[in-house]
Amino acid sequence: MELLGSIQSTVLTRHQKAEVMIAGEQLRLRLHDSKLIKDRRHHLRTYPNCFVAQEVIDWLIAHKEVPDREIAVQLMQHLMDCDIIHHVCDKWPVFKDAKYLYRFRKDDGTFPFNLEVKIFMRGQRLYEHLITCKDSILQERQEKGVAYERSFPGYMLIDWLLQNGEIESRRQGLDLCKALLEHDIIQHVSQKHHFFDGGLLYQFCINFRRRRRLSELLHETESEEQECTTQLNQDDQADSPFTLRKTPPSEGNSNFSSVQSTKDLNVPTNGRCGSLDHQRHGSSGYPITASLSSAYTVQCNPISVLKRNVTCEELLSPGAPYVKRVLTILGDALGWGFVVRGKSPCYVQAVDPGGPAAAAGVKVRQFVRRVNGCNGLHLDYRALSKLVMTGPRVVTLEVMEPLTN
The missing domain is CATH 1.10.10.10 (Winged helix-like DNA-binding domain superfamily/Winged helix DNA-binding domain)
Known part of the structure; x- marks a missing residue:
C-alpha cells in the first residue's frame, strides 16, 4: 500500500x-x-x-x-x-x-489550496471575524455546571453564518461546521459530540491570534523528525504496531505469557505494561490483548468490546449512527498506548488511560477508517499494523465513533 x-x-x-x-x-x-x-x-x-x-x-x-x-x-x-x-x-x-x-x-497566488488548507483558512477568517465583531457570540457560557470561555451554541454559530452571508442555508452551515470540527478547527467543549444545530457548546481549538515564535516552531519539528527516525530504525516489530515499550523485556520474563483464555493474569509493573512485541497469539489468530496499565488485569484472548458485529457498508451508509473524527497521536518514549483488533473494519479494543492515544481522544469501540491518509477500512489488524509501523512516530487516525445518546 x-x-x-x-x-x-x-x-x-x-x-x-x-x-x-x-x-x-x-x-x-x-x-x-x-x-x-x-x-x-x-x-x-x-x-x-x-x-x-x-x-x-x-x-x-x-x-x-x-x-x-x-x-x-x-x-x-x-x-x-x-x-x-x-x-x-x-x-x-x-x-x-x-x-x-x-x-x-x-x-x-501559488499557495497549494487543497481541501484541508481551504477549510483551515475558512476557519481562520471566521475566527477573526467573530473575535472582532460587536456583540460577538464567543462568550463565557456554562454546560452541565462547567463554565467555558469564548464558547458558543451550535445553532447560534449557524444563525451568525446566515446573517453574515457566509452560507445560504442551515444545511450548508451544518456541513461547514462539521468540516471545521473534523479538521480540528472547532470542538465540543467536552469533546464528546459531533456538531449539531442545537444548544451544545463549542469552542475554537486554535488561537489564531497567538504570536508564534519561529525558532520554537523549528525546534519542535526537528524534535519530531529525530524521534520518528529512532522509531523507524527498530527491527523485528510484531504484528501489532502499538508497542508500549521500546526496550524488549529479557528472554523468559515477558509480561505476555500465554495462558488459558478464561484465566486472568495479574502483572505487577511500574507504569504502563511491557511491549506487545513479545506477545503470543491465541487460536483465533488475534494478538493477546494485554493490560495497558498496572492497575488493569491482563486477559488473554479477551472477548471483543463490540456490542455487535459492524460491516464497512454499515459504517459508511448515510444516516448511520457514527461520526467521523480525525485524531493525531503523538507517541511518547513508550509508544502509542492502544490496541486494535478485528478484520475489515478494525476497531480499538483497548486504550491505555495514561497514554498518548487516550490524550488524543482514542476510545474503545472506535473503528479505524484511515491511517496517515491511507485507507484502512478494509484491512485486517495485521495489515493495519504494518501501515502504522511504516509511518512516522506521529500517527493521524481517521476513526468512526458511535454517537453517544
Missing part, C-alpha cells in the same frame, strides 16, 4: 501544519510592514512582492526570532519545505543566505 510521502521525510501533523501556516502568515505580514517585501528588479526583470534572503536573515536576528544565521536558514528552509515561500524562479529548492530573491506563495 502506498504511503503519502517518503518515510524519511518530515511528516507534519495537522496541528503542526496549522502552526506553520499561522507562523508563516504572521511573518509575511510583519515583513510587509517592515518594507522588506516589495517589487525588486533583477537582470532587467521586475519581480513583485519579493524579499532578499540576506535581508530577511538580518531582520530575524535583529528581532531575536533566531539566535544566529544558521538557525535562520534552517527556519526559512522549513518554510520552503512547507510551501510557504519559494525562489522567485522556482530554480532552487534550497534556501541560501545570499542575495537571492524569494517570495511568499500567498503573495503570488
